[in-house]
Amino acid sequence: xxxxxxxxxxxxxxxxxxxxxxxxxxxxxxxxxxxxxxxxxxxxxxxxxxxxxxxxxxxxxxxxxxxxxxxxxxxxxxxxxxxxxxxxxxxxxxxxxxxxxxxxxxxxxxxxxxxxxxxxxxxxxxxxxxxxxxxxxxxxxxxxxxxxxxxxxxxxxxxxxxxxxxxxxxxxxxxxxxxxxxxxxxxxxxxxxxxxxxxxxxxxxxxxxxxxxxxxxxxxxxxxxxxxxxxxxxxxxxxxxxxxxxxxxxxxxxxxxxxxxxxxxxxxxxxxxxxxxxxxxxxxxxxxxxxxxxxxxxxxxxxxxxxxxxxxxxxxxxxxxxxxxxxxxxxxxxxxxxxxxxxxxxxxxxxxxxxxxxxxxxxxxxxxxxxxxxxxxxxxxxxxxxxxxxxxxxxxxxxxxxxxxxxxxxxxxxxxxxxxxxxxxxxxxxxxxxxxxxxxxxxxxxxxxxxxxxxxxxxxxxxxxxxxxxxxxxxxxxxxx
Amino acid sequence: xxxxxxxxxxxxxxxxxxxxxxxxxxxxxxxxxxxxxxxxxxxxxxxxxxxxxxxxxxxxxxxxxxxxxxxxxxxxxxxxxxxxxxxxxxxxxxxxxxxxxxxxxxxxxxxxxxxxxx
Amino acid sequence: xxxxxxxxxxxxxxxxxxxxxxxxxxxxxxxxxxxxxxxxxxxxxxxxxxxxxxxxxxxxxxxxxxxxxxxxxxxxxxxxxxxxxxxxxxxxxxxxxxx
Numbered sequence: 001x002x003x004x005x006x007x008x009x010x011x012x013x014x015x016x017x018x019x020x021x022x023x024x025x026x027x028x029x030x031x032x033x034x035x036x037x038x039x040x041x042x043x044x045x046x047x048x049x050x051x052x053x054x055x056x057x058x059x060x061x062x063x064x065x066x067x068x069x070x071x072x073x074x075x076x077x078x079x080x081x082x083x084x085x086x087x088x089x090x091x092x093x094x095x096x097x098x099x100x101x102x103x104x105x106x107x108x109x110x111x112x113x114x115x116x117x118x119x120x121x122x123x124x125x126x127x128x129x130x131x132x133x134x135x136x137x138x139x140x141x142x143x144x145x146x147x148x149x150x151x152x153x154x155x156x157x158x159x160x161x162x163x164x165x166x167x168x169x170x171x172x173x174x175x176x177x178x179x180x181x182x183x184x185x186x187x188x189x190x191x192x193x194x195x196x197x198x199x200x201x202x203x204x205x206x207x208x209x210x211x212x213x214x215x216x217x218x219x220x221x222x223x224x225x226x227x228x229x230x231x232x233x234x235x236x237x238x239x240x241x242x243x244x245x246x247x248x249x250x251x252x253x254x255x256x257x258x259x260x261x262x263x264x265x266x267x268x269x270x271x272x273x274x275x276x277x278x279x280x281x282x283x284x285x286x287x288x289x290x291x292x293x294x295x296x297x298x299x300x301x302x303x304x305x306x307x308x309x310x311x312x313x314x315x316x317x318x319x320x321x322x323x324x325x326x327x328x329x330x331x332x333x334x335x336x337x338x339x340x341x342x343x344x345x346x347x348x349x350x351x352x353x354x355x356x357x358x359x360x361x362x363x364x365x366x367x368x369x370x371x372x373x374x375x376x377x378x379x380x381x382x383x384x385x386x387x388x389x390x391x392x393x394x395x396x397x398x399x400x401x402x403x404x405x406x407x408x409x410x411x412x413x414x415x416x417x418x419x420x421x422x423x424x425x426x427x428x429x430x431x432x433x434x435x436x437x438x439x440x441x442x443x444x445x446x447x448x449x450x451x452x453x454x455x456x457x458x459x460x461x462x463x464x465x466x467x468x469x470x471x472x473x474x475x476x477x478x479x480x481x
Numbered sequence: 482x483x484x485x486x487x488x489x490x491x492x493x494x495x496x497x498x499x500x501x502x503x504x505x506x507x508x509x510x511x512x513x514x515x516x517x518x519x520x521x522x523x524x525x526x527x528x529x530x531x532x533x534x535x536x537x538x539x540x541x542x543x544x545x546x547x548x549x550x551x552x553x554x555x556x557x558x559x560x561x562x563x564x565x566x567x568x569x570x571x572x573x574x575x576x577x578x579x580x581x582x583x584x585x586x587x588x589x590x591x592x593x594x595x596x597x598x599x
Numbered sequence: 600x601x602x603x604x605x606x607x608x609x610x611x612x613x614x615x616x617x618x619x620x621x622x623x624x625x626x627x628x629x630x631x632x633x634x635x636x637x638x639x640x641x642x643x644x645x646x647x648x649x650x651x652x653x654x655x656x657x658x659x660x661x662x663x664x665x666x667x668x669x670x671x672x673x674x675x676x677x678x679x680x681x682x683x684x685x686x687x688x689x690x691x692x693x694x695x696x697x698x
Contacts, residue, residue, distance in 0.1 A: 002571065003571075020582060020585050023585070023589060024585055024588060024589065027588070027589060027592035027593070028592075126655075126658070126659050126662060129659075129662070129663075129666075130662060130666065133666045133669070133670065137669060137670065137673050140673055140674075140677065141673060141677075144677055144680065147680060148680075148683075148684050150684055150685060150695050151695045151696060153677070153680055153681045153684060153685075154681070154693045154695050154696070155696075156677050156681075157626060157677050157678065157681055157688075157690075157693065158693065160673065160674055160677055161620070161626065161629055161630070161633070161674075161690075164630075164633045164670055164674070165620050165633060165636070167670075168616070168633055168636035168637055168640070169636075171636075171637060171640040171663060172613055172636065172639065172640045172643070174640070174659075175609075175640040175641075175643035175644050175647070175659075176643070178643075178644060178647055178655070178656060178659070179606075179643060179646070179647040179650075182647070182651040182653060183655075184655055184659065228696070229696045232696045233695065233696055296696075539679055539683065542675065542676075542679050543676075545675075546671075546672045546675055546676055547672075549668055549671060549672060550668055550669060550672050552668075553664060553665050553667075553668035554665060554668070556661050556664055556665055557661065557665065560661075
């Protein structure tokens with residue numbers, strides 16, 4: 001290790017170091033001043049965001065090639081860092097209101113983001129595993145942050161047991177890949193596959209275990225069972241953060257590993273991916289219809305979104321289409337991140353003590369009493385559905401068109417039909433907000449409001465210039481290869 | 482291969498034999514003067530009171546958890562100690578950084594008051 | 600001893616671990632099964648490290664061990680907490696949320 005190596009991953013080093021500093025500084029911050037911890041963490045995130053942006057899109061390797069920083073990593077890092085800022089904005093008032101305020105929340109958030117950033121840099125399966133654990137462990141704790149609340153504790157335990165199970169599967173997969181080729185570094189694995197010297201059977205088993213492990217993490221049917229319970233039980237800001245962060249990081253790892261290493265296995269894997277994507281879209285959307293609790297509704301919606309994202313993987317081995325489809329996925333991730341944080345910002349303002357105000361029926365009258373929040377929520381629901389004039393529409397448009405381009409018309413059709421189904425439950429929220437009388441008690445907070453309104457503005461604003469966003473994503477992908 | 486196993490076998494036999502000799506000799510040579518104190522069950526420290534199937538203070542678990550983490554991190558120090566003579570200054574600094582992060586954990590526990598037996 | 604013995608042992612450990620996670624109802628036992636999965640992977644790493652004469656596999660084991668320790672700390676802490684509130688760590692009784 002040299003100074004150069006550290007310099008290459010400077011944003012990550014600063015972030016990880018800062019998380020330790022904040023954790024220690026918090027010990028001397030009095031109980032009623034935890035806003036300082038939040039502010040310190042936010043400052044750290046802004047600095048790291050600046051450093052990330054300043055380094056530009058140059059491709060650099062470090063630590064003997066185990067770490068690779070490229071445009072792909074840059075694009076996702078920006079999503080994670082902005083997501084982290086939104087996560088702090090959502091958490092501060094909520095934790096105070098629910099009497100959960102403890103300073104550790106923010107350092108944990110920073111550590112989770114360092115794990116996600118490390119995941120995007122990973123060019124070696126050892127780093128993939130380490131990053132996976134680094135991002136998961138803080139999330140387990142954040143899920144159980146509402147101590148002595150049974151729902152939260154159960155959510156944490158379930159998340160922990162299934163998350164560790166997924167990590168174990170990933171680890172065994174890595175061990176098998178190492179056994180098949182004698183390499184854990186992605187370039188070495190690629191070369192062994194090209195030369196055809198590796199053990200094919202071990203290789204296929206390893207790839208399958210990696211796929212299953214990451215399917216657990218990203219909530220792909222049939223490995224989604226934990227998601228609704230965890231989403232419902234965890235404190236809302238933690239749910240918002242993990243639904244974006246863990247999912248995006250999981251897909252980042254899948255993408256990096258699959259697109260670079262496994263194209264030669266596509267005969268075996270493409271049908272499996274096709275089936276997983278299709279069943280995830282169908283099951284997620286159909287089960288969401290009967291949900292009454294808005295957190296569970298969004299959990300099933302999040303499962304369905306995983307299906308759409310997975311769609312981009314199906315043509316991964318087709319070199320002509322894969323860069324387009326990955327760009328479409330990166331685009332969709334951006335839309336998903338903005339929309340999710342916005343929607344959770346509204347949910348957090350609606351949530352009352354002892355988990356009241358979380359039923360869809362509680363949203364009656366929101367549109368009339370609080371027109372701005374109602375409008376924002378409407379925009380997010382439309383964006384989730386994929387209605388034109390929102391970012392979600394373009395995300396789905398690009399995803400479906402690349403699927404068609406890759407020759408998977410059937411899959412695109414399933415996506416289209418399930419989107420129509422999803423309109424049913426997303427628009428039900430809008431209908432309840434505007435058509436039914438009621439006066440929901442809303443706990444306004446300027447940071448949460450800012451997040452909701454900013455997200456809504458960006459979701460609509462970027463929908464007018466989807467081409468330039470897609471260009472950014474395309475540039476990010478070109479440097480992946 | 483087989484020779485290695487033979488060595489291990491001999492080692493096990495010796496390991497079983499030596500204590501056996503010691504115990505046998507002690508049994509033959511020692512005078513027998515039984516008394517109530519001598520026949521009571523051996524306990525270090527104070528005499529035990531009550532049953533052992535009670536709920537333990539959860540602080541025991543916290544101590545155990547803290548110990549566990551620090552204990553396992555030693556894994557990284559062992560290779561470092563072995564290779565110390567061949568390391569560059571930068572590598573040594575790296576390990577010091579690693580230790581500092583662990584110390585940060587210790588400071589955290591100390592400030593949280595978990596080191597006090599309450 | 601042939602490579603296949605080690606791989607076989609590791610596979611058996613792995614499958615026992617998976618079955619433990621899926622079938623057992625006590626969170627602690629599930630957790631032990633998880634450790635079994637991690638250690639089966641460790642065994643595999645060591646086996647292939649010695650087969651290929653590569654250090655990478657052994658280094659991986661170091662990382663896995665320390666990560667597993669961190670995971671144990673988080674997991675046991677969660678279980679202690681949940682036992683305090685609920686007086687059980689049976690997974691079948693974790694049914695606060697339905698739908």
